[in-house]
Amino acid sequence: MSIVRTALPLVLLTSVLTGCAGLQKTDWPTCAAVGGVVGAGLGATESSAWAGYGALLIGGTAAAYCWVHGDGDEDGDGVPDSRDKCPGTPPGVRVDADGCPPPVPAPVVEEAVVVKEEVIVIRDVHFQFDKATLTASDKEVLNTIATRLKQEASTAQLTVTGHTDSVGSDAYNQKLSDRRAHSVVEYLISQGVPRSSFVSVAGAGESQPVAENKTADGRAQNRRTEIKINR
Incomplete structure (x- = not known):
């Protein structure tokens, strides 16, 4: 039973941090909350007294990891910074999957017909x-x-x-x-x-x-x- 209690926290902590790595920075509160729940569960495996400390420790660790390793969206265009090939897009501008505004179609120039x-x-x-x-x-x-x-x-x-x-x-x-x-x-x-x-x-x-x-x-x-x- 002691082996399970020792290994289980490590497995759960690794799972939380791995999941947080794919989140955007704006999602770090959610990441911290999940970490806190996991931490509370880990603390409860030892005793009810450890529940609070476990929540605080694991939640804080998960939140910090998420903030450092999470993928942000600084220009708010909906495309994570790691894939955004056009950072700094002005607000409200529609972008493609690469975070770039669609190309502006070339103007159609009609040639004047000259009667020879x-x-x-x-x-x-x-x-x-x-x-x-x-x-x-x-x-x-x-x-x-x-x-x-x-x-x-x-x-x-x-x-x-x-x-x-x-x-x-x-x-x-x-x-x-x-x-x-x-x-x-x-x-x-x-x-x-x-x-x-x-x-x-x-x-x-x-x-x-x-x-x-x-x-x-x-x-x-x-x-x-x-x-x-x-x-």
């Missing part, structure tokens, strides 16, 4: 009859076009082509369309569009109709100036 080529068709510029002289209403239309073109990058290249209907000879319409195209360009330049932006100014005469020349409406559509923008 665009054609502005001007049909409301009528000029004076049989001339390349701009009227007041023509200039109002071109003022809007000039504002639009000045917003283009300096690298944009502008190609201007004048067109006529089929009234008159081919040769005459060719020259007339060329004069009108140059008249439009010179006015746009006077309104602030860089001259260097214009890479080509020419007339196509009646060679590129977009509608039938048999009707007044069709001929009106064919009398036009086209500005092609290459970016």
